[in-house]
Amino acid sequence: VFYSDGSFEENKVFIEEEFTDIVFENPDGKQISFILFDPNREILKKVAFVKSFEELFNQATNAPNMIDRFDAIQQFRVYPIETKRDFLCDRFSKESYHLIKNEIIYQLSADTNNVKTIELFKEAIKDIDSKVRQTTLQVLKQIPKSLKNDVEILLKDSSYVTMELALDNLSKSFAKETKKYLSITKDEIGWWGKNIRVKWLEIAIADGQNEHLFELLDYLTESFDFQTRINALNSIKNLHILTEEILEKIFNCYFYWHTKVSRKAEEVIKEFVKSEENKIIIKNYINNLKSEERKKLLKLLN
DSSP: OEETTSOBOOOOOOOOSSSOOOOOOOTTOOOEEEOOSSTTSOSOOOOOOOOOHHHHHHHHHHOSSHHHHHHHHHGGGGSOHHHHHHHHHHHHHHOOOHHHHHHHHHHTTTOTTSHHHHHHHHHHHTOSSHHHHHHHHHHOSSOOGGGHHHHHHGGGOSOHHHHHHHHHHHHHHSGGGHHHHHHHTTTOOOSTTOHHHHHHHHHHHHTTOGGGHHHHHHTTSTTSOHHHHHHHHHHHHHHTOOOHHHHHHHHHHHTSSOHHHHHHHHHHHHHHTTSHHHHHHHHHHHTTSOHHHHHHHHGGGO
């Protein structure tokens, strides 16, 4: 039990019955600031503990453990932005752990017309923790013009994941400048699964540069590691283009021994069959396969 004067009382109780009363004496009549059951989440449990806005405010501000502050801030989701904006912006600048900062960013993601929130996002884009920068790009599907210059800096970020997100979001938000963004990142490969290069090819092809399709399809082959193939499958799905050549490579992935590759290929096939036009292309291709392969693939069309 935390009191408004900064003091607190702690009691360890063994709960052995379905119902257990936990009693704290308060002879001095101190004002209660907030109460924590199992501080720092040390017990595996489910808890329903309804608290007022003031109690959550006090817990998020004064709880000594990060996870207890996070729990309080997470419960602010039910409140309108106008009620919590000032508090969340203030907490963002005072917190250092990415879990709390990311929760604040998430809750303010729809508030991009507010000057104070925009300033918070500018701070988040420059945050020392890459997870905070990445979360900012993930929630800002449409980048406001007021953040455009700040996000463009992330095209040369120290994190390859951040660079990929920045390239993708900027190209979607400011389509007329796609070629500029592609030029800035044309020599970047990325890390696991060639993440930046595959995303670069996807964006270039979507921009009408079809000469890059050959390279993207090459990344679907067994010459490359499983993560590169998965990234390429995702790009093919995003591009919504299907030919017999593309289909052949997707099916090769589907019959590949690595389950992550085959499952991603199955996901892509199921996405394509939602289109009647693509479904015809797939059926015609399947009819020319061996009976065993044909039988397995036909199940995906249902």
